[in-house]
Amino acid sequence: VAQGPVNPPAHTVDGFVEAFLRELNFGQGVLLSRSTVNDQYLALARTVQQYLVAGWLETGARRRQGDRKIIGYLSAEYLLGRQLDNALMATTLGEIAEEAMTQCGLDLARLRAQEIEPGLGNGGLGRLAACFVDSLATLDVPCIGYGIRYEYGIFRQTFVDDRQAEVPDSWLSLGSPWEFPHPERQVRVAFGGRTETTTDEQGRERTTWVPAWDVLGIPYHYMVPGYRNGSVNTLRLWSAKATQAFDLQIFNSGDYAEAVRSQTFAENISKVLYPEDSTPQGKELRLQQQYFFVACSLHDFIENTLPRDFDLRRLPERIIFQLNDTHPVIGIPELMRILVDLKGFEWDEAWDITRECFAYTCHTLLPEALEVWPVELLGRLLPRHLEIIYRINDNFLDEVREAYPGDADRVSRMSIIAEGPQRAVRMAYLATIGGSRVNGVAELQSQLLREKVLPDFSELWPDKFTNITNGVTPRRFLHQANPLLSTLITEAIGPSWVTDLEQLRGLEPYADDAGFREQFQAVKQANKERLYRELRARDGLELPRHAMLDVMVKRLHEYKRQTLKLLHIVSLYDDLISGDVSPADMVSRTFVFGAKAAPGYYMAKEIIYLINSVGRTINEDKRIEGALSVAFPANYNVTLAEKVVPAADLSEQISLAGKEASGTGNMKFALNGALTIGTDDGANVEIRALVGDDNFFLFGLTEPEAEQLRADGYDPKTFYRSDEKLRRTLDLLGSGIFTGGDASASAPLVQNLLHDDPFMALADFRSYLDAQTRVDEAYRDSDAWTRSAILNVARTGFFSSDRSMRDYLDRVWLA
Numbered sequence: 082v083a084q085g086p087v088n089p090p091a092h093t094v095d096g097f098v099e100a101f102l103r104e105l106n107f108g109q110g111v112l113l114s115r116s117t118v119n120d121q122y123l124a125l126a127r128t129v130q131q132y133l134v135a136g137w138l139e140t141g142a143r144r145r146q147g148d149r150k151i152i153g154y155l156s157a158e159y160l161l162g163r164q165l166d167n168a169l170m171a172t173t174l175g176e177i178a179e180e181a182m183t184q185c186g187l188d189l190a191r192l193r194a195q196e197i198e199p200g201l202g203n204g205g206l207g208r209l210a211a212c213f214v215d216s217l218a219t220l221d222v223p224c225i226g227y228g229i230r231y232e233y234g235i236f237r238q239t240f241v242d243d244r245q246a247e248v249p250d251s252w253l254s255l256g257s258p259w260e261f262p263h264p265e266r267q268v269r270v271a272f273g274g275r276t277e278t279t280t281d282e283q284g285r286e287r288t289t290w291v292p293a294w295d296v297l298g299i300p301y302h303y304m305v306p307g308y309r310n311g312s313v314n315t316l317r318l319w320s321a322k323a324t325q326a327f328d329l330q331i332f333n334s335g336d337y338a339e340a341v342r343s344q345t346f347a348e349n350i351s352k353v354l355y356p357e358d359s360t361p362q363g364k365e366l367r368l369q370q371q372y373f374f375v376a377c378s379l380h381d382f383i384e385n386t387l388p389r390d391f392d393l394r395r396l397p398e399r400i401i402f403q404l405n406d407t408h409p410v411i412g413i414p415e416l417m418r419i420l421v422d423l424k425g426f427e428w429d430e431a432w433d434i435t436r437e438c439f440a441y442t443c444h445t446l447l448p449e450a451l452e453v454w455p456v457e458l459l460g461r462l463l464p465r466h467l468e469i470i471y472r473i474n475d476n477f478l479d480e481v482r483e484a485y486p487g488d489a490d491r492v493s494r495m496s497i498i499a500e501g502p503q504r505a506v507r508m509a510y511l512a513t514i515g516g517s518r519v520n521g522v523a524e525l526q527s528q529l530l531r532e533k534v535l536p537d538f539s540e541l542w543p544d545k546f547t548n549i550t551n552g553v554t555p556r557r558f559l560h561q562a563n564p565l566l567s568t569l570i571t572e573a574i575g576p577s578w579v580t581d582l583e584q585l586r587g588l589e590p591y592a593d594d595a596g597f598r599e600q601f602q603a604v605k606q607a608n609k610e611r612l613y614r615e616l617r618a619r620d621g622l623e624l625p626r627h628a629m630l631d632v633m634v635k636r637l638h639e640y641k642r643q644t645l646k647l648l649h650i651v652s653l654y655d656d657l658i659s660g661d662v663s664p665a666d667m668v669s670r671t672f673v674f675g676a677k678a679a680p681g682y683y684m685a686k687e688i689i690y691l692i693n694s695v696g697r698t699i700n701e702d703k704r705i706e707g708a709l710s711v712a713f714p715a716n717y718n719v720t721l722a723e724k725v726v727p728a729a730d731l732s733e734q735i736s737l738a739g740k741e742a743s744g745t746g747n748m749k750f751a752l753n754g755a756l757t758i759g760t761d762d763g764a765n766v767e768i769r770a771l772v773g774d775d776n777f778f779l780f781g782l783t784e785p786e787a788e789q790l791r792a793d794g795y796d797p798k799t800f801y802r803s804d805e806k807l808r809r810t811l812d813l814l815g816s817g818i819f820t821g822g823d824a825s826a827s828a829p830l831v832q833n834l835l836h837d838d839p840f841m842a843l844a845d846f847r848s849y850l851d852a853q854t855r856v857d858e859a860y861r862d863s864d865a866w867t868r869s870a871i872l873n874v875a876r877t878g879f880f881s882s883d884r885s886m887r888d889y890l891d892r893v894w895l896a
């Protein structure tokens with residue numbers, strides 16, 4: 082028989098129905114007449130998959146024959162979103178599937194809604210990884226995405242008495258049709274124990290690691306389809322399994338719980354995604370997760386992906402491991418261990434190879450977000466890796482001493498090991514030293530990375546540093562999420578913008594076309610109504626059809642300043658209830674929030690509580706005649722984003738300047754025709770430069786101004802005292818009217834703002850309010866607003882993740 086893949090089912094309604102019924106009968110083991118929605122969804126998923134698999138197998142075969150360099154994307158998070166819609170889009174099966182389901186008496190939309198999205202990430206960093214693998218497949222660049230198959234992804238958020246409560250996300254519970262487990266390709270990963278040094282016959286010292294325990298990594302493969310190009314890459318996520326199911330002796334003696342204890346322990350490693358975003362907790366299990374997936378991935382690539390007997394001196398010709406933040410940085414000493422301890426390389430040669438095989442992306446500017454691991458913990462869990470890190474550090478510090486004779490201060494500043502009561506390994510330094518390139522994720526952040534976060538390193542190796550501005554996939558976030566706008570764009574400029582987003586420039590002339598503007602507005606209105614239908618069904622929310630839709634969706638963090646948004650809302654409410662403005666004279670607004678707080682982040686949870694409290698009070702107040710409404714649907718995720726982003730009029734990107742590394746939501750909104758109100762921060766800077774000052778509402782301190790204010794001794798009270806509107810707003814927020822008469826319930830946030838305000842919300846309040854007034858004025862002229870919205874779409878093609886990938890190829894991977 083032929084060795085190639087068998088043909089997929091026919092690309093027709095009949096072919097689809099036939100394949101679907103086969104999956105339902107033979108895969109699920111049920112008759113259509115007896116099947117549940119879940120049966121139908123699983124069968125549908127497997128059916129669509131059949132159309133992709135041939136391309137996947139062919140891509141794999143093609144990659145194995147060629148000798149192209151592969152991108153090994155190492156990321157602890159992939160926030161993929163639902164797979165079914167993406168697969169239907171990639172295969173152009175949308176209409177066929179719709180008709181086929183109708184013929185079976187089923188509703189495609191209902192089956193789609195059955196899918197629980199794999200929420201294997203926290204926020205921007207995880208979603209970025211998902212966009213990047215999408216773009217690499219679309220560009221037909223060989224890539225393996227490596228990560229962890231968490232059994233529980235990011236928690237499901239609920240609200241109980243306006244406060245966040247977390248529920249485990251058991252996304253696998255109804256079946257997981259998108260994954261291909263390969264238990265036969267298990268990898269053993271060791272932990273703990275000690276090292277032994279011996280001298281071999283040639284008198285060379287050889288170190289071996291004698292570990293104390295181990296676990297197995299089982300790979301689960303996911304297809305990553307390119308956009309209608311037949312190319313399908315692989316995402317390989319690792320699941321931990323105990324090396325021994327249980328201890329038979331203990332089991333036989335009757336202590337069942339004790340017999341499975343070590344199994345439970347080992348399998349905890351891939352149990353749950355850490356919901357902490359930005360502030361590392363130094364938890365042992367998290368280091369276990371990091372080493373677990375990195376060790377599995379390096380082993381998989383070297384032993385199973387490279388041809389047999391591959392000459393490892395040429396490893397950098399075949400792989401570049403991209404480190405998505407510091408989470409996989411332990412891969413650097415791991416590759417050194419493989420080369421030196423297991424493959425017999427001399428240290429220096431191994432080091433040259435290793436440095437060429439890694440590159441590091443830094444996604445933050447907050448010093449507290451840079452991972453450090455206590456030496457004690459790292460040495461206990463990975464004793465050999467700690468030795469290797471010490472040796473890397475010794476050699477590196479020699480280099481520093483040579484470059485800067487007599488500068489002991491610099492030597493201690495640059496050491497991988499931070500001295501102090503608790504010695505710790507600085508993972509960002511290890512990544513910078515052990516990789517060939519370091520990049521930030523937007524121009525401003527890359528500049529601050531060089532000047533403030535890693536200044537000594539950028540002085541020593543100026544050419545190592547580069548910027549690669551983030552991007553988002555136009556397939557999911559424009560074409561799929563906004564089908565009406567997608568169609569309108571295609572009618573105007575043809576279909577190839579989907580894979581060549583700069584072509585959106587062709588829309589610029591249409592901004593001055595009254596007929597096009599009218600169509601554009603109709604699309605926006607339809608998208609709002611689609612969102613409101615969803616929020617009614619999903620959350621029981623009733624929202625007015627016609628109001629400016631003002632959206633702030635992102636993780637809850639003080640630096641992002643959801644509080645500033647809240648102060649704006651309270652100030653408008655104050656305008657109304659004090660009689661300063663009548664409801665009829667106010668530009669009606671609907672505010673939508675979406676935000677999860679890390680479960681242990683106290684202030685973030687207080688902010689959620691107050692947004693809900695303020696929202697409830699405003700929504701129930703008849704006096705304001707519906708001029709303002711607030712919606713905070715629980716559990717914001719990729720699926721909800723796909724409805725929210727296309728509907729928004731105004732995108733809130735209001736972090737304190739110098740704190741948001743890039744932002745990617747900002748890009749999604751602009752591409753979908755929302756105008757941005759934003760600070761001079763992250764990628765906002767680049768969005769504004771592209772769309773033009775007239776089409777962007779800028780406010781707030783610049784990064785140097787914020788720094789200066791902090792250096793001069795920032796006192797939020799002075800702003801409170803000198804600005805009457807601010808005073809009234811904060812007093813109202815603290816009065817108890819939003820919290821059932823209990824002023825103490827709002828005190829934690831209000832007191833924090835008055836006495837500390839670490840992210841200078843009070844300093845930016847006046848400027849923000851003024852900008853919001855400009856927004857109101859602009860919105861009253863709906864033609865001019867729509868013109869700006871169209872120009873936002875036309876001018877933000879730069880933010881395609883396809884462009885980001887080309888930049889990585891040029892400046893990092895193939896440089």
Ligand code: 26V
Pocket residue numbers: 203204205206207209355356357358359360361362406444445450522551741742743744745763
């Ligand atoms: C850090 C940690 C620390 C330990 C606990 C778990 C955990 C999980 C994630 C992170 C990463 C925080 C950094 C991050 O998400 N950065 C965001 O990256 C986006 C993509 O580059 C960027 O757009 C956002 O501005 C940036 O905040």
